[in-house]
Amino acid sequence: MTRTAILIACGLIAGPIIGGLVSGMDRILTARMQSRIGPPVLQPFYDVIKLLFKEPLVVNVWQAFCAYCYIAAASIALVLFFLQSDLLLIFFVQAVGAVFLVVGALSSTSPYSQIGAHRELLQILSYEPLLVLVVVGFYLETGSFKLTDICAWNHPLLLKLPFLFIVLGYALTIKLRKSPFDLSTCHHGHQELVKGLLTDYSGPFLALTEVGHWFEVVLLLGLCTLFWTTSWVGMAILLVATYFLEVLVDNVTSRMNWRWMLSYVWGVGLTLSLVNLIWLHQG
Amino acid sequence: MDIRAGLTAILVLAPFGGAILCAVLGASRAIRSTIVLATGAILVVSALGLMPLVPFRLAAESVVGLNLHMLIQAADAILLLIILYYGFKHKHVVIIALAILQLLLASYLEFFMLKGPQPAEQVFCDHLSLIMVLIISIVGSIICFQAIPYMENHEHHYQTAPSRQPRFFFVMLLFLGGMNGLVLFNDLSFIYFFFEVTTLCSFLLIGHDRTTIATQNAIRALWMNSLGGAAFVIGMIAAYYETGTLELQKVLATSGAGSGVYLLALALLCVASFIKSAQFPFQSWLLGAMVAPTPVSALLHSSTMVKVGVYLVLRLAPGFIGTLLSDSVAVFGAFSFLAAAALAVGQSNGKKVLAYSTISNLGLIFACTGLNTGESMIAAMLLLAFHAVIKAMLFLSVGAIEQHIESRDIEDMRGLYAVMPLTALITVSGVIMMIMPPFGVLLSKWMAMEAAAQNLYVIMMVALGSSLTVIYWARWAGTLMSDPFAGRFRPEHQPLLTWLALGPLCAGAGVMSVLAPWLYLRLITPMLSSPYSPAYTVKAGGLENVYGAFAILPLSAVALLGLIAAVIALKRAFRAKIVSPYLSGLQTGEPSMCRGPMNQPFKAEAKNYYLDTIFGEARLTDWVNLGGGILLTLILGGAL
Numbered sequence: 026m027t028r029t030a031i032l033i034a035c036g037l038i039a040g041p042i043i044g045g046l047v048s049g050m051d052r053i054l055t056a057r058m059q060s061r062i063g064p065p066v067l068q069p070f071y072d073v074i075k076l077l078f079k080e081p082l083v084v085n086v087w088q089a090f091c092a093y094c095y096i097a098a099a100s101i102a103l104v105l106f107f108l109q110s111d112l113l114l115i116f117f118v119q120a121v122g123a124v125f126l127v128v129g130a131l132s133s134t135s136p137y138s139q140i141g142a143h144r145e146l147l148q149i150l151s152y153e154p155l156l157v158l159v160v161v162g163f164y165l166e167t168g169s170f171k172l173t174d175i176c177a178w179n180h181p182l183l184l185k186l187p188f189l190f191i192v193l194g195y196a197l198t199i200k201l202r203k204s205p206f207d208l209s210t211c212h213h214g215h216q217e218l219v220k221g222l223l224t225d226y227s228g229p230f231l232a233l234t235e236v237g238h239w240f241e242v243v244l245l246l247g248l249c250t251l252f253w254t255t256s257w258v259g260m261a262i263l264l265v266a267t268y269f270l271e272v273l274v275d276n277v278t279s280r281m282n283w284r285w286m287l288s289y290v291w292g293v294g295l296t297l298s299l300v301n302l303i304w305l306h307q308g
Numbered sequence: 309m310d311i312r313a314g315l316t317a318i319l320v321l322a323p324f325g326g327a328i329l330c331a332v333l334g335a336s337r338a339i340r341s342t343i344v345l346a347t348g349a350i351l352v353v354s355a356l357g358l359m360p361l362v363p364f365r366l367a368a369e370s371v372v373g374l375n376l377h378m379l380i381q382a383a384d385a386i387l388l389l390i391i392l393y394y395g396f397k398h399k400h401v402v403i404i405a406l407a408i409l410q411l412l413l414a415s416y417l418e419f420f421m422l423k424g425p426q427p428a429e430q431v432f433c434d435h436l437s438l439i440m441v442l443i444i445s446i447v448g449s450i451i452c453f454q455a456i457p458y459m460e461n462h463e464h465h466y467q468t469a470p471s472r473q474p475r476f477f478f479v480m481l482l483f484l485g486g487m488n489g490l491v492l493f494n495d496l497s498f499i500y501f502f503f504e505v506t507t508l509c510s511f512l513l514i515g516h517d518r519t520t521i522a523t524q525n526a527i528r529a530l531w532m533n534s535l536g537g538a539a540f541v542i543g544m545i546a547a548y549y550e551t552g553t554l555e556l557q558k559v560l561a562t563s564g565a566g567s568g569v570y571l572l573a574l575a576l577l578c579v580a581s582f583i584k585s586a587q588f589p590f591q592s593w594l595l596g597a598m599v600a601p602t603p604v605s606a607l608l609h610s611s612t613m614v615k616v617g618v619y620l621v622l623r624l625a626p627g628f629i630g631t632l633l634s635d636s637v638a639v640f641g642a643f644s645f646l647a648a649a650a651l652a653v654g655q656s657n658g659k660k661v662l663a664y665s666t667i668s669n670l671g672l673i674f675a676c677t678g679l680n681t682g683e684s685m686i687a688a689m690l691l692l693a694f695h696a697v698i699k700a701m702l703f704l705s706v707g708a709i710e711q712h713i714e715s716r717d718i719e720d721m722r723g724l725y726a727v728m729p730l731t732a733l734i735t736v737s738g739v740i741m742m743i744m745p746p747f748g749v750l751l752s753k754w755m756a757m758e759a760a761a762q763n764l765y766v767i768m769m770v771a772l773g774s775s776l777t778v779i780y781w782a783r784w785a786g787t788l789m790s791d792p793f794a795g796r797f798r799p800e801h802q803p804l805l806t807w808l809a810l811g812p813l814c815a816g817a818g819v820m821s822v823l824a825p826w827l828y829l830r831l832i833t834p835m836l837s838s839p840y841s842p843a844y845t846v847k848a849g850g851l852e853n854v855y856g857a858f859a860i861l862p863l864s865a866v867a868l869l870g871l872i873a874a875v876i877a878l879k880r881a882f883r884a885k886i887v888s889p890y891l892s893g894l895q896t897g898e899p900s901m902c903r904g905p906m907n908q909p910f911k912a913e914a915k916n917y918y919l920d921t922i923f924g925e926a927r928l929t930d931w932v933n934l935g936g937g938i939l940l941t942l943i944l945g946g947a948l
Contacts, residue, residue: 080884080885081880081881081884081885082884082885082886082887083881083884083885083886083887084886084887084888084889084890085789085790085791086878086881086882086884087725087789087878088881089874089877089878089880089881089884090874090875090877090878090881091874092877093870093873093874093877094870094871094874097867097869097870097873097874098870101863101866101867101870110857110859111754111856111857111858113754113757113758113856114745114754114856114857114858114859114863117744117745117750117754118745118863120743120744120778121744121745124743124744124778124782127782127786128782128785128786128789130786131783131785131786131787131789131790132786132789132790132791133790133889133890134723134790134791134889134899134900134913135889135890135891135912136891136912136913136914137890138889138890139790139914139916140914142786143783143916143917146778146779146782146783146917147779147917149775149778149779149782150775150776150778150779153771153774153775153778154768154771154772154774154775157757157767157771157774157775158767158768158771161757161761161767161771164758164761164855165761165762168855169854169855169856170758170761170855170856171855171856171857174855224890225889225890227887287922291772295768295772298768299764299768302764303764306762306764
């Protein structure tokens with residue numbers, strides 16, 4: 026019982042803290058790649074705190090509702106991850122958050138917000154099947170969807186699921202809103218639609234979507250660590266390498282359109298997954 | 309008289325009686341409504357009364373004290389003659405040919421093949437039948453109730469005189485009786501009769517408005533379903549030829565034989581079911597059916613007609629477990645799930661989205677049935693029940709919306725919350741219950757995915773289909789809420805019966821979701837006898853098996869907490885400052901109006917993406933039909 030409570034608390038606290046720090050380091054790394062110095066590592070926290078204390082302004086009251094649902098779902102998904110629940114269930118819970126974020130954006134009539142929301146839906150369409158197939162890969166190798174069993178697996182899963190790790194990388198790039206898949210909203214100021222999806226979220230509600238995003242980032246990075254659960258060093262290497270690559274890709278590629286994203290991500294992602302799954306299935 | 313026999317008789321005969329009363333006395337609105345309400349109430353009570361009594365088998369003679377076999381055969385012949393009459397009336401060669409073929413085959417079976425004593429136990433009610441009876445009687449009755457105010461409006465709008473409502477409710481009630489008969493009887497020739505009853509009823513209901521397009525679509529439904537009827541008869545004859553009995557339970561018990569003819573018989577019955585359930589390439593009859601008044605669509609899509617198909621295949625599944633037929637049914641179902649979801653993405657017509665979503669969900673049920681494991685069968689049955697309730701609710705909401713805004717296009721429902729807040733909220737909650745945990749549909753989808761993970765074809769298609777599903781539902785929900793601030797929440801005016809239909813369906817779906825573990829224990833576990841095993845254990849209010857766990861109750865509690873927090877935020881947001889949506893700083897005082905060049909005002913708006921060039925009907929339908937056709941060939945060929 027106490028263990029459960031501690032794990033829940035870990036999930037709720039670790040989410041924003043790790044997520045915020047990752048975001049801060051991301052900004053520094055990005056700045057260095059662009060020959061800038063960048064903000065202090067705690068800058069994301071300052072931003073969120075400032076937003077939280079701003080006067081709430083809403084375009085549609087339901088947007089407030091959706092922002093809360095988004096952060097609720099994102100935090101529940103991460104807590105379930107810490108509780109070592111069923112991986113497919115965790116996937117579905119995080120999908121709830123993604124949907125509410127879109128519904129909130131759609132509830133504003135601003136064309137920026139609307140187009141951002143539709144692009145976000147296309148992003149969801151692109152990465153969701155990939156995440157499911159990654160989860161299926163875990164099941165085919167370990168015989169279970171439960172994280173307790175997957176974490177107890179005594180070989181690094183990366184060796185059996187190398188292609189699925191790449192596939193997860195695609196999903197991660199989309200989820201982290203990195204180029205070339207940052208169609209719906211992004212961190213760079215030079216795009217044709219900058220904050221699209223988040224245009225009309227403001228003040229405390231924008232802060233909530235930001236913290237919700239941190240929860241999601243931590244969840245996805247947690248998913249990455251599952252590929253090497255046997256050693257802490259391995260986990261760390263995997264995480265650092267993956268995230269560095271994400272930032273690098275973000276800075277060396279430019280935004281493409283959704284047609285390209287859908288056909289490319291499905292084409293490459295599904296093929297790689299299929300190959301890896303057949304391999305597991307026959308092996 | 310045995311109470312079980314009594315209830316069975318009431319469940320089948322009461323709607324028939326009510327139907328005839330409607331036709332005879334239904335000219336007065338008060339009498340007609342009373343008959344419909346009374347019949348519905350009787351059905352609901354009897355269905356609930358049946359709950360503690362299952363499973364049971366009965367000799368049909370004990371139900372009515374007559375030789376039912378002859379009676380049903382005679383009724384069947386009359387039914388086919390009626391279909392033949394409509395074939396001649398509309399000069400449709402295919403309908404005529406199929407009706408004659410069915411008459412000939414049915415007579416051949418009756419007069420030349422059937423030998424010896426006929427099945428002694430013609431009534432068979434296990435928990436699958438019980439689930440179906442509950443869905444048909446409760447959801448079906450609620451739809452009929454809502455149809456009372458709806459049809460009043462409908463006739464007022466189209467100025468139908470004299471009123472055709474007596475006929476309408478005659479057919480609606482007949483439909484319920486036919487459905488109850490279909491799921492309660494065990495004798496294939498009885499099932500065939502009720503199968504044809506549903507075909508005829510759907511034909512009459514689709515053509516109810518007598519417009520050119522309604523007649524056209526009704527005829528299409530009739531010929532396609534007649535094809536299903538023909539497949540059914542041939543399958544029945546093959547089954548009798550192989551096993552020497554028409555008693556379905558005995559037919560299935562001989563599955564050890566596994567011979568070609570036996571599997572062919574089951575495959576033909578499956579094909580008949582696919583046509584009933586409007587699977588590809590036979591989807592066009594169901595899409596055409598939406599020209600009918602909305603309660604008809606609600607009935608066809610949720611509790612009757614299309615559910616015949618899934619019921620039959622679920623019934624037959626133990627007979628083909630472990631065969632290629634089973635695998636091909638799984639692949640066929642998964643294909644339908646994916647293809648229908650893709651087509652739904654391309655639609656801006658709300659009713660069509662619902663129709664494709666029905667086809668898609670039925671496909672998933674077929675996929676689960678074809679996987680044929682304990683887990684997948686549970687998933688199939690839960691999905692069947694949850695889909696029935698939620699789809700009925702969504703159709704009734706869209707019906708109410710359509711009568712109010714006179715459009716069924718999703719674009720016209722933009723900002724519906726400002727116009728019809730309560731209906732919009734109910735529709736959105738329906739959408740949420742279709743795609744989100746901890747609700748029942750998602751629970752069954754979760755089970756389906758975990759059960760399908762071993763089958764790569766199926767899981768690939770289900771993974772893709774599932775993400776497409778999220779797109780079209782989320783888009784719709786967002787569009788309904790898309791409006792600048794709408795002021796205080798005031799429920800709009802609707803007839804009482806509409807609220808009494810929508811409210812219980814919405815609440816029922818929610819409560820059923822929370823109670824899913826107990827539904828599972830009470831309704832589904834008892835019927836998972838050999839060859840299946842009750843795959844899940846109920847632990848701490850969740851379902852768990854060796855490789856997966858879904859903590860329904862804890863998750864529902866947490867979700868409720870999240871919801872309460874969100875509602876509090878919503879209430880506080882009402883007090884926050886309302887600002888206009890972002891329009892590059894060019895907004896004027898009016899909603900969505902910008903200052904354009906030369907200071908001229910123009911309206912800034914964005915429409916939804918329907919991705920017509922990828923998911924449009926014009927682009928996909930032919931390919932999808934081809935795929936469906938090929939897979940059907942695989943099913944029939946694989947059986948041989």
